[in-house]
Amino acid sequence: MEKQLIINNSRVYFSGEKNILEVIRKHNIELPTFCYHSELSAYGSCRLCMVEVDGRGILPACSTPPENGMRIKTNNEEIREMRKIIVELLLANHDKDCTTCRKSETCQLQSLSRKLGVDTIRFKNVAKKEEKDLSTHALVRDPGKCVLCGDCVRFCEEIQSIGAIDFANRGPNSQVCPSFAKELDDSECVYCGQCARVCPTGAITPKSEVSYVWKALSDPKKKVVVAIAPAVRAAIGESFGIVGENGTESAGKIATALRSMGFDKVFDISFAADMTIVEEANEFVERLGNDKHMPQFTSCCPAWVKFVEQYYPDMIKNLSSCRSPQGMFGSIAKKIMPQALETPKEDLVVVAIMPCTAKKFEARRPELSKDGIQDIDYVLTTQEFARMIEESGLRFADLNPSAFDMPMGFKTGGGVIFGNSGGVTEAVLRNVIQAKDGIDETEEFSFVRGEDGVREAKVNVGGKELKIAIVYGLKNARKIVRDIKADKSRYDFVEVMACPGGCIGGAGQPVYKDISIRKARTKVLYENDKTLELHKPQDNPYVQKMYEQFLGKPGSREAHELLHSKHSNKKRLQEGPLTIYTPKNEKKLNINVCFGTSCMLKGSQKLLKQILDFVETKDFKDNVGIDASFCFEKCSKGPVVRIGEQTLEKCSIEAAELAIMEEIKKIQK
Amino acid sequence: MEANYSKFNRVCQIIEENGFDKSKLIPILQAVQNEYRYLPEEILAFIASSLNISPARVYGVATFFAHFTLKPKGKYIIKVCDGTACHVKKSRGLIDAVKNKLGLKDGEHTTKDMLFTLETVSCLGACGLAPVLLMNEEVHGQVTPDKVVKLIDAVIKQEEAR
Incomplete structure (x- = not known):
């Protein structure tokens, strides 16, 4: 039997909803929330979704599961007053520089206070001026705007x-910050910027360029080229109020807008995406042939690349060495455009418009x-570009579409679907597998394709089954x-994008709250692919010409020089090293033992003790310093010890003793 | 010279004793603070990496509880009670006396020689003896500014004798 409950006197049926908030919203009643996101766990901190449940009093809808026969009121005098007070309290402790706030137009605090009819703040203003964190190129943290x-x-x-960020301190001193209240740039942040997307206020925003x-653009000496x-x-x-606009139409209007800006x-970055596919597919076929560094990881998402570099340094070799389309576009533009525009390289400015803060x-x-x-x-985000359109006084909806410039404005559908999760894989397959006639x-x-965060697929290439x-x-990627x-699964190709839905869900895109908007974007790219003449990246005549x-x-x-790049270890933790042993006299030799998790499990603790004992028995002990560091990022080769200038991997006490003696000899000479 | 190693070794032991279990973060921090008298940043990062949680989470827990401190504290911690009863009995005067004696400016809590840390607490539950202070684990009741100065002098003398 279907379960039912009563919302504001009308009967409502429910089945799988996690909480009454979902049931209520499904019934077209908007409950205000700050802390509720259907994709995240229910936290219940903002208390805005309070509803009255008969016999149980006032409860937060987000963390109350629906029950058969419940009678719910979403709106009465008491609840209205409570919500007002909550918003007023938040406003009393908020940096209310709304006119100059980046988030102004999409700020939920602003729109809620308007919707709830807050026209005065009855509490004393206690907002403190707080320093912005401008340390990264991607994001700005403004703690004064945080509503916790x-x-x-x-x-x-x-x-x-x-x-990378978490709550710290308590009570009125509570704040959200990176570890040890450091700057974001010193944290493990990969700059995906999704924090900025879900932030209801302007506490975290993409940094504007x-x-x-x-x-x-206004410098007569400079030639400025741009790609989207x-x-x-x-x-x-x-x-500008248009959701799901046809891709050709909107790209054409973008081109017009950019030209009129000067x-x-x-x-089109999609041109470079075609190129990326040709290179990446070639690399894949090569690796597949000699079974080296498999599975191949895609490398077009900069947040994912940094993620691998800092958490899985031993898997860096699995990343495709291809630059991202942005990277390829940049190097090619800097190579061919000075001549094409008859301008010195120093005066050429290359701008990319991206959906992404990590770019x-x-x-x-x-x-x-x-x-x-x-x-x-x-790098401009879509949001910044929209602001430039507004600043220029252009009416985006009414612009006449125009064409991109050649050669880097021509693309195939393969380069366009790149923006969807699964798009890179699909384009690679179009390149690697000979299409059957008539299909x-x-x-x-x-x-x-699909909306799930993890998808698997199997395809047959030349009699071999590939797992993707x-x-x-x-x-999900982790x-x-x-x-x-752990050898639990085997793949040949792994595509990772950090943002939900892929690049179309990037944090640089206009802020969306409803998942239907993200789905509409996905659809736009797939439909755009259909309207283009070519679909396989390798068929792009201008890409062929470049080669x-x-x-x-x-x-x-x-190709390697222009289209590929190197990835390298990134230190995840900036802390340390820790002094274990301070010499009495001048320190002539430094010994550093890695105490990262992996090395510790491989016995670095015992090794450290043995090294200490060994040094202790020698008469040069007063000139040796011993430190413990938190990770040399060579986890697969642990335990790792640095002795003077030598780095010993898979170090044993015998090897360490030998190296110490060698270094000492060098010093004594 | 072995002190650093033995402390660090103890940290490794503490983590092992707690089975690298992230849900035991608070007991681990308590035990580690007993070793160092505070929670050094590098050690917190080390704990985070050993338990496979983010340093920001560990920092959040360490800054939430008043018991934990991220700043080194003195060898002797003077806790002056400023609860209602002690306040009425002029505990403020005691606090000023300690500050003067130790040369602590506003916002400073620990002496430069790392011997003393001054803290105020809300109630030590010994209101009958107000005003009360704690010198490490030792309770002193009905304290006057003179008595406090003598108490501190005695500790300094004892330390000098070492």
Whole structure:
């Protein structure tokens, strides 16, 4: 029998809903919330979703499961007054610089206070001026705007399994911050920016580079070229009230808007995505052939790349060495555009418009610079681009579409679907597997699509069955990596995007609250693919021309120089080292034992004791210092010990003693 | 010179005794604080990495409870009670006397030689003896500013004798 309950005097049926909040919202009644996100755990801190349940009093709807026969009132005098007080209390402790706040137009605190009819704040203002954290290129933390709902904390922990920020202190001193109240740049943050997306206020926002781009555009000496990522066309319209606008139409309007702002050339990152596929598929076939560094991990998501670099340094070799499309676009633009625009390289400014905050971090990676000049000078998010359109006074909805510039404006459908979770895989398959005649190329591999955070697929290539994993959310990715390391599962190809739904759900996109909007974006890219003439990246005639002109063939030395990059260990923890032994006299030799988790499990504790004992028995003990460090990021080769200038992997006490004696001899000489 | 190692070794032991269990974070922090008299940043990071939780979470727990401290404390901790009864009996005067004696400026709690830390607490449950203070584990009742100064002098003398 179907269960039922009564909401505001009308009968409602329910079945699988987790809580009465979901039942109520399904019934088209909007309950206000700060801390409730259907994708996160129910936290129950904001107390805005209070409802009256007959016989049980006033309860938070988000953490009350529905029961048969419940009688619920969502709105009465008492509840209205409670909600008002909650919002007033928050406002009394809030930096109310709304007119200059980045989040102003999508701020939930603002819209709730309007909806709840808060027209005065009856409490004394206790807001303190707090320093902004401007340490990263991707995000700005503004603690004065924080309402302590914990959405960011839970997203970082529950979906991304990182926990770069958390609650600290207590009572009126409570705050959300990275460990040891350090700056975000010193934390494990991978800059996915989803904290900024779920933040109901302006406490975490993407960092803007708009002013730099305007400055470059108004400098007569500079030539400014720009390219938009696939996902941008799927969402830009939302900033102007259009959801799910046709991709060709919206990309055309974007091109018009960019030209009228004064950009000299308008390109499409989807072109570079086509190129990425050609290189990445070539790399995949090669690896598959010699069974080296399998499975291959995609490397187009900068948050995922940093994740691997800092948590799984021993799996870095599994990452594809291909640059992301942004990286490829940057290096090619910096190579060919100075000549094409007849301008010196120093005066060429390359701008990328991305759905992503981590791309801002990626553009500053030293690997993506040449001779001290960044390949991509500025990265704008879709949000920033929308603001530029507004600043220019353009009516986006009424713009006439125009075409991109050649050669880097031409793309195939394969390069466009790149923005969806599963899109990279699908494009690689279109490249690797010869399509059967008469089959619709846009549908042949559509089985890799889907809305789930973890998907698996099997395909047959030349009689060999390939196993593929497609993942979004870094917690899902962590599970896959752990299973691979533990030999629990075997894959040939693993696609990871950090953001839910892939790049279309990126934190640089217009803020969305309803998952239906994300789904609409996914659909836009798949439909855009259908309307394009070509679907397989390798068929892109301009990509072919690039190879003919100066890249040779995929995987060549030239291709490697421009289209590939290196990934390297990133230190996760900045703390330490810890002094274990301080010499009496001048320290001439330093010994450093790794005490990261992995080395500790491999016996670094015993080793340290043995080294201490050994040093103790020698007469040079007064010149030796011994430290413990938290990770040399060589976990697969633990325990690791540094003795003077030597780094000993898989170190035994015998090896350590030998190295100590060698180093001492050197010093005594 | 072995002190650092033995402390650190003890931390490793504490974590092992608690079976690398993240749900035992609080007992681990308590035991570690007993060793160091405070929670050093590097040790917290080490605990986080050993228990496979984020350093931000460990920092959150360590800053939530008043019992934990991230700043090194003195060898002697003077806890002056400022609860209602002691307050009425002029505990403020005691606090000022200690501050003067130890040369602590506003916002400072620990002397530079790391010998003393001054803390105020809300109630020690010995209201009949108000005003009350604790010198480490030792309770002193009906304290006057003069008595406090003598008490501190005695500790300094004892330490100098070592």
